Amino acid sequence: FLASCRLTIASFLIHPFPEMGIVHIPRTAAAVARGYMKRRLSPLSERDKSLVGMGAKNPPHVYASRAGLFDVDIMFHMNNASYLTHAELARWEWSAFGGMLGANLRSKSFFIVAASMVRFRREIAPLKKFEIETRTGGIDERNIWIYQTFHHADSGTAANNNRRGKVLAQVFTQAVITKNGKVINPRSWAEENLLVDDSTWDDLAYAPDGTETLFVEKSTRFMDLGDTLRKSAALHDDMF
Secondary structure, eight states: OHHHHHHHHHHHHTOSOHHHHHHHHHHHHHHHHHHHHHHHHOOSOHHHHHHTTBSTTSOOEEEEEEOOTTTBOTTSSBOHHHHHHHHHHHHHHHHHHHTHHHHHHHHTEEEEEEEEEEEEOSOOOTTOEEEEEEEEEEEOSSOEEEEEEEEETTSOOSSOTTOOSSOSEEEEEEEEEEETTEEEOHHHHHHHHSSOOHHHHHHHHSOOSSGGGHHHHHHHHHHHHHHHHHHHHHHHHTTO
């Protein structure tokens, strides 16, 4: 835990806007601490902890928070940027709980967000509790695809805690694993460092039948948009 905190603090000390770290460092450290504490208290086996949030066949990781002082804007609801902040905090908590953060530290590798998109569907009022479900939706030779959904915290039921009511927002993230400054194959890295069997990775590489078959469409369109944006940036850069 101390090593992960040092990594978190160091990453923000070199940030060009240190004032952002005044709020973000404590929130990130708290998310990591919660993830480790949940892992320690969880009755699940070590393998089952690693499976949380892995694909549609396993339970998602659930992060809980509320729209607080640093999240609400003049429109008197959670600011758009705060959704991405909480999505990041949810990924920190999930990585600590599932073992990915520890594996990154042991292997001296990094989980890097390459691109992210968000769609806002319903507002979150001040002080309103909400939850974020995090799942790894897919994996290929270069990318890890993570799908996160926001829900009201009081919309679930004890009988089925995977049904948390209507989606408030969706975040789709493309991430990579780097080591020594180079992008490495995430599946090969995971097979060496995480307690997840081959069948789980096969399920991530090839989306199962059901609602999550839409993952293929999401990731394809996401990459198409990324290619279009790269071409646009290249045309702009050629002008200078």
